[in-house]
Amino acid sequence: MTDSITEPDTTPMTQRQKIEALVGLLLGMFVAFLSSTVVSIALPQIIKDLHGTTDQYTWVVTATLLASTATTPIWGKFSDLMSKKLLVQISLSVFTLGSILAGMSQSAGALIGFRALQGIGLGGLQALVIIVIASMFSPRERGRYQGPIAAVMSIATVGGPLLGGVITDTSWLGWRWTFYVCVPLAIIALVVIQRTLNVPTIRKANVSIDYLGATLIAGGVIVLLIWVTLAGKSFPWASGESYLLAALGVVLLVLAVLAEAKLLNPFLPGFLKVNDPIIPLHLFRDRTTTLATLASIAVGVALFGSAVFLGQYFQLGRGYSPTVSGLLTLPMVGGSLIFSTISGALITKFGRWKNFLIAGAALMTVGFALLSTVTGHTNMWLIALYLFVLGTGMGMVMQNLVLPVQNAVPAENLGVATSTVTFFRSLGGAAGVSVLGAVLSTHVADLTISGLTALGHSLVGSLGIQGAKEAVESCGTMLKAGIAGNLSPDCAAVQQTAFGDGVPTIFLIAAVMGALALVAILFIKEVQLKTLTPLEEQQRAAEAMAGLEPEESPEVVAAQGRGEPTS
CATH class of the missing domain: 1.10.287 (Helix Hairpins)
Structure with missing residues (x-):
């Protein structure tokens, strides 16, 4: 580690400062996730007011996804080269600027461009918050903070659509406030981070x-x-x-x-x-990093891909409103929150992580497999149970998957290693949404054709052959155009049945991806989590090179007192 340097103007943070800084970072993360979910419910009204097209509707979402995914590894690399605090502030500022401009948009094209700017800031927040938390706490300590991270993600995921619905339906606010609402929170996060965060920059010289x-x-x-x-x-x-x-x-x-x-x-x-590469290929010589990356891709495809279509199942397959659909995901959110907190605390206590990741991946796979059996008439309490199983697995594997990688890499590569895992998970999610969407579209189309054919047979008796033919053709035209509000009861039933029976196919594919993640995790070699922060690790290495006896950290002394291994 002789080629690493630490910024000289920094002093170690106290535990109180770390917790205060963590609050600011989690607020920044909350803003990032809220921005993605609060807008989704308002998109139909936004596109209508801006006179946009169906393709532009898709690009309002895709622009942010593309920008955030593509820039994640770049932000991660920069965090190994310059001040992490400054980068968090820059990413928050870029995101805030993008939010303000998006709210002021006068055309769909301008909105798409400003959403891409939001995505650049979002990519930084997704990567940097996890990296900074890893810089403040040792790998073993980080487990206990998985609960708050999961809580932030869960509240933003469920609360975003609810808040977006209220804002959109409130006449004196309107959809523009789905963008503006994140701005005050981002400014508060900036102030808290400026006053509390003091993380040293451990980087290579001559980069x-x-x-x-x-x-x-x-x-x-x-x-x-x-x-x-x-x-x-x-x-x-x-x-x-x-x-x-x-x-x-x-x-x-x-x-x-x-x-x-x-x-x-x-x-x-x-x-x-x-x-000095953005993604150093030598990282993948380490089996832990390679397998964790493969598992992250599979988890991304399974979780992000299927989450989009869970809402379609509830709304189009079961006929619930967007607000109620969001509430119906609470069992999944609750399972994730509870078991991310429990597993994180146990990981911190014992310093072991593999069994929790294995159990999480297994439960995630089982949860998706159970959801693949549902139809448009499955009892909702049974679906709630399946979602709780899925959420339990998500909570145990989602955030903890990066721990083995952070534990395996040297301090100066912490940022790029963390962002690489995050990047591939986001990439898997982005690809999953598109590919699984194509699969769903084809399957629902086949089911719709079958339903229309059956509908024609049922109408022959009352309308005659020609009348039934005309009714089915009209139904098919409206379904193809997506004019759901004008569908006849029979035609609407065809659409609902097609989605109710078609979406579970996506969950079956997600179950396969979950199984692949489980296999990758099984082959990761478990190494007990370190008890030193990256700065302490660097100082220990410097003392060893100088021939000094390194001073044990309180965690190591306590572990030795309990007779536990410390490496």
């Missing part, structure tokens, strides 16, 4: 910014996400446009790998040569 790697990684990810978002909707999967986008994305990512491996350096001018 340079990897502009080429950042450009290629962001470009490749954005192109591939655009491909999976548009394919099957704007153009067929098997089409020239589809092949071109897929090939371009793959080429950019292959070039990114070559650049990060420094194989392109001999062919590049000096300012583009890669000396």
Whole structure:
């Protein structure tokens, strides 16, 4: 660690300062997650008022997703090069600016651009909050803070749509306040972080910014996400446009790998040569990082992909309102909150994590498998039980999956390693939403055709063959156009049945992804969590190199007193 340096103007934070800073960081995280959920319920009204199209409706969501996913590893790398506190403040400021401008938008196109700006700030918040928490607390300590993190995510996930509905339906507020509502919270978070956060920057000396790697990684990810978002909707999967986008994305990512491996350096001018990669490939020589990354991709596909369609099941498959649909997810949220808190506390107590991750992945898989058996008529109490099982697994695996990686990497690579796991989880989620959406669309279309055919047979007796044919054709036209409000009762029943029986197919695919995550976790070698913060770890290494006897931390002394291993 001789090539690492620590900013000289920092002093260690007290436990009280750490807790105060944690409050500011969690408020920033809450703002980030709330911004994604509070807008969703208002989107139909937003697009209507701005005279947008159906494609623009999709891009209002996709723009933020693309920007946040593509920039996550870049923010993570910067956190290993410069002040983490400054980066958190910059990301919060970018997000706040994007929110204000989005609320002032006068056209759908402008809104999409400002949502992308929001996404850049959001990508920083997603990565940096976890990185800063990892810098303040040792790997073993972090477990006890998984509960508050899960609580923030859960409240934002459930509360966002409810708050968005109230704001949109309140005449003197309107949909623009779904963007403005996050601004005061972001400003409060900025003030708290400025006054309390004092995390040292542990970085390598003589570093340079990897502009080429950042450009290629962001470009490749954005192109591939655009491909999976548009394919099957704007153009067929098997089409020239589809092949071109897929090939371009793959080429950019292959070039990114070559650049990060420094194989392109001999062919590049000096300012583009890669000396300090955005994602150092040597991280993947460590089995823990590689397997945790694979598990994160699978978890991202399963959780983020299926969460979107859970709302469709309740609304389109069972006929509940958006507000009630949000409330129906409370068993899942409750299970996640309770068991993330319990598992985190036990991980801190025993310093062991693998059994909790295995149990979490297994329960997540079982929960999805159970949900794959539901239909449009399954008892809601039974569905609530299935969701609680799923939430229990989510709580045990979602946040804790990054712990083994943070425990395995040296202090100067903490940021990039953490953001890499976060990045691949987000990438899996983004791809999952699009791919699973395409699967659902095809399956629901097949079920709708079957339903319309059966509907025609049932109408023949009363309307005659020609009347039944006309009724079914009209029904099919309205279903295709999405004019749900004008559907006849028979036609509406076809649509509801199609979604009620079609969405569970998505949960079956999610169960398979959960099983893949479980297999990856099983092969991760468990190493007891460290009891030193990154700064203490660096100081211990410096003392060892100087030939001094390192001073034991209170946690290590206590562990030795209990006869527990400390490494």
